[in-house]
Amino acid sequence: MAFGSAIGELVHATRRLRGAPGFTITVVGVLGLAIGALVSLFCVVNTVLLDPLPYAQPERLVYVAGSAPGSELPAEFGVAPEFYVQYHEQSRQLEDMALYDTGTSTLRTADRVERIRMGFTTFSLFSTLGAQPILGRLPVAADESRVVVLSHSLWSAWFGRDTGVLGRTVKASGKDRTVIGVMGPQFRFPSDDTMLWIPGTVEARDIDKPGDFGEGLVARMAPGATREGVARELTTLALRLPERFGGSPSYARTIEKHQAIVRPLDQQLLGAAARPLWILLAAAAIVLLIACANVANLMLVRVEGRHREMAMRRALGATRVELIRTQVAEILVVALAAGVLALALAAAALPAFLRAVPAGVPRLDEVGLDASSVLFTLAAAILAAVLCGILPAWRGSSPNLARLREGGRGMTRRSHWLRDGLVIAQTALALVLLIGSGLLVRSAYGLWHTDPGYDTEDVFTFQFAPDRPGLKTANDYARFDLAFLDRLAALPGVQSVGLVENVPLNEGTATMRVRSEGAERNGGDGVLLNYTFTAGDYFRTMRITLLEGRAFTADDHDQARGNVILSRGAADRLWPGQDALGRRIQREGQTAWETVVGVVDDVMQDSFRDSPQPLVYFPLADTTADGGRFVSSPAYVLRTARAETIAPEVRALVREVAPEAPMYRAFTLAGLSRDSMAELSFTLLTLGITAALSLLLGAIGLYGVLSYIVGERSREIGVRMALGARAAQVRRLVVVQGARVVGMGVGVGVIAALLFTRTLGSLLFGVQPVDPTTFALMGLTMIGVGWLASYLPARQASRLDPVESLRKE
Incomplete structure (x- = not known):
């Protein structure tokens, strides 16, 4: 019997909603969009972060590292x-x-x-x-x-x-x-x-x-x-x-x-992917809360509009439970329809969203809508129904019967506070996302304007690994590479060419311990420095500044004279405050001494977030090292205005000189620069979209409240204007009411943002999680949007005809 009664309530609710298409479409659209965004992110988080690793008893697997x-x-x-x-x-x-x-x-x-x-x-x-x-x-x-x-x-x-x-x-x-x-x-x-x-x-x-x-x-x-x-x-x-x-x-x-570090294996494999995904899921949940507050306000409007009906039913003997059930049935129907729309939106948006996710996030190819996604959507829809409907339903279940004689017009003070509270919540939540987006914008700006020590524009880089009987020794490879550099330099439009073992933004460098001659003050066993190998016009091609001395010549590679080039940081580590040019260094475990012939500027090797590494550049044929060391597959770099299109010509040249060796790791340095910011850019884009959506919903919510208030107070406004109130005074009356609500929302939002922005952590660059400038700018933006949302109904109020307003009463 109870089940049949519930079905009956849902059927009747559906009929009532069909009679109010504007309200129904608006509510289904707002909730469907918010739930759809949340479901899309849940699909990714569930597969990437929550699904256990596909290994036996994964909870017992750990990754072991060290710290000192x-x-x-x-x-x-x-x-x-x-x-x-x-x-x-x-x-x-x-x-x-x-x-x-x-x-x-x-x-x-x-x-x-x-x-x-x-x-x-x-x-x-x-x-x-x-x-x-x-x-x-x-x-x-x-x-x-x-x-x-x-x-x-x-x-x-x-x-x-x-x-x-x-x-x-x-x-x-x-x-x-x-x-x-x-x-x-x-x-x-x-x-x-x-x-x-x-x-x-x-x-x-x-x-x-x-x-x-x-x-x-x-x-x-x-x-x-x-x-x-x-x-x-x-x-x-x-x-x-x-x-x-x-x-x-x-x-x-x-x-x-040394101290051993032991962490769960899934935490290690997920790496930096976990934090942005959790942040974005939380942002989508905030958008859903804002949408729920917006819909709750619409429901309150609907309840106020049906006040006379509810009062009549109450007077005729309907219980509060029956009135609550009637209204809950409506929001439940709307929420379930929104859930269906959310699944459709998620199915359409998920492929595009996955294409935007940065490379390196594991198991993305397994992400999709499945049974867990449907269950999550159902749960989100039911939760949204509860959040949207419980307060309006409770409010509508206790109509003031005395107001039947007044025609049911006018809002009570309790209704005002309830609606204002919902707008305050929307404003606060929107401001949280807005401040988070602002911090990410400032971080992205700082990264884009960081000087990495080289110029990323118009540079093409690639590698290949020749495999032939004639290449055995360091000098064999050096002669081959230098000859190939000449072939590359002859390509049309190529301004300069060089090579390096580890191209910046694509591959890290190894470390070794280096001792400076007579450097007993360094503890006798030297300092730890990064190193790489280079040849050709590498520094000119990358536009790395040569501070003093010279770059390598062909003789340095072929004869292995024992010359090296240091970065400024390496020179300062070895000879603090002194000139490094002409001094000698010795590697740990080696007997030969090598002479510094040049000093260049420091570069950011791994990413724009990292400090420049102290770097030692060795010549290509490093035969001064015991046993000899050489590079069999260096990264070639070309400076050319055709960096985006020159790859086919380079590939043809590689096939000509080494048909057995495929070309790989072909990039533009500008592309590597963009990739190094992919995680931040993706998070910024997604959080920015959610922030804009929440800002729009917040503005709509405030506009709706004030428009309704203007409608309810039309008689009062008409009387004021009939008694001589000017249009500007009426506008001010409405705007001040909106400003009060927005001001309270901004205050609550700032407090909430103080907690939320700390979770951004490693995503930020050059800006603190609690940045006064960003907080102030975003707060003013929220106030500006609130003023605009308040001004439109205020202008409507100032244009009311007093005679018409009083005649309607």
């Missing part, structure tokens, strides 16, 4: 191979573990060659993660890096999902290796773009130079172990490393300060 407060190393750094050996042999709280790293290298088959991202891991990676192949077997220690395991995407794209791929030989990272297994489509460790894995082993006998930090370590905790307990155990085990493996005095000092 007070050392020269970064605040957090990857482990070195000896850590893995020590932990693997002696940890009692870790059940299994694996060392891993990734990098791009060449994969060759009989009919295809490309540069792809590969994982270089210990064979224990798959057992640690609890992953099994869908084809073949997993590696074992006896394989000794002679095998590869393919990703599902590589197996599909290169081998057409041929089950006969097992046992086939491919050339991966310069060596022939046998395919032994294919992983399932969900196995993408550590990132979606990892195409294959080359497993190997790390033994204590392999450690000849401890302190080669930077590798990832994933581990499975033993049952009952905690991250805190694991961190304490690993910190203790690390203290014994110098005793077992030796190392330099600086390594020993680092280990003395």
Whole structure:
């Protein structure tokens, strides 16, 4: 009986809503848009952040890193191979573990060659993660890096999902290796773009130079172990490393300060993606709250308009529960219709939204509308119905029967405060999003106007890795690269060319310890500096300022005279306050001394957010190092006005000189610059859209309240004007009422924003979360919008005809 009664109420509510199409369309549209935005973001958050990792018992998987407060190393750094050996042999709280790293290298088959991202891991990676192949077997220690395991995407794209791929030989990272297994489509460790894995082993006998930090370590905790307990155990085990493996005095000092960092693996893999997505989901939820406040105000208008009807029903014996049920049925019908609209909007908007998400966010290809999305939409619609309808329904269930004699006109003081309170809430929430967007705008402006030490416009960069019998020594590669630079320089429109091992904004540089001649004040074992290799007109091409001395010449590369170039920061680290030109440096573990022939400006290597790194530039043929070091696949850089279109000509030239080597990592530096800001730009765009939407909804809400008040007070306004009140005085009366409400909303919004903006954290650049200028500007913007929303009904009030107003009464 109760079920039938409820269905009847919903049917009657639907009929009543059909009789008020303007109200119904407005409410369904406002709620549908807000719920649709929330559902779209929920789909992404649910798949990327909430779905568990596709590994066995993922709650026991952790990522292990290190820190050494007070050392020269970064605040957090990857482990070195000896850590893995020590932990693997002696940890009692870790059940299994694996060392891993990734990098791009060449994969060759009989009919295809490309540069792809590969994982270089210990064979224990798959057992640690609890992953099994869908084809073949997993590696074992006896394989000794002679095998590869393919990703599902590589197996599909290169081998057409041929089950006969097992046992086939491919050339991966310069060596022939046998395919032994294919992983399932969900196995993408550590990132979606990892195409294959080359497993190997790390033994204590392999450690000849401890302190080669930077590798990832994933581990499975033993049952009952905690991250805190694991961190304490690993910190203790690390203290014994110098005793077992030796190392330099600086390594020993680092280990003395070492503290193990243990965090959940999902937190590590998601990285910086989590914070922006949670912020955007919260912003969408705020928009829904604003929409609900707006709709609640519309519902109050509808309740006031039906006051006489409700009073008559109450007088005829209807209970408050029956009156509440009648109004709840209406908002429930509207909310469910809005939910259907929200699903349609989410389905349409989600593909475009996913295309705007920055690269690097995992599992985006799995995002879509599913059963959980439908359930979430239903829950959001029901919640919206409660938020929108409970106050109006309660208000409408207690009509003032005495007002039946007055024709039911006029708002009570309680109604005024309720409607004003909803507008205050809308204003406050809109201001929170507006301030957040303002802070991101200032951050983006600061990043775009940061001087990275080079010019990103009109620069094209690419790499390729020649593989031929004649290229064996450092001098062989140097002659090949210098000759190819000449070929590139001859291309039409090319102003200058150069090369570097690690192009800025695309690849980080390695570190080494460097000692200056006679620098006992540096502790005897030198300072830690970043380094790279360069040739040609690299500094002129990148427009990196040469502060003193000279750049490398062809002789520096071919004869390996032992010359180097320092960045200003490196020179200051080695010889504070002194001239570095002509002085000599020595690398840790080397016997040769190298002379500084030039000093250049510092550059931002990794991103515009980071401080410039102290950098040592070595010549291309670095034969002064014991055993010789060289670059087999440098990044070439070309300055040309045709940077966006020159790639086909460069690719043709690469095929001509090295048909066996694919061109890869082809970018414009301007594009890399945009990519480095992709996370901030995406968050700014999405938060900006939600802020604009909330601002519009807030303005509409205020306009609606004041317009209704003007209508309700038309008799009073008519009397005032009949008694001599001027139009300006009437406008002021309405505007002041709106300003009071907006002012209170701005005050509440500022307090709320003080809490919200702190969550922006690492997204901000060059501006504090509590920035007085941004708070003031956005507050004034909100007041300006409020004034405009107030002025329109105020102008309407000032144009009322007193005679007509009084005649209607």
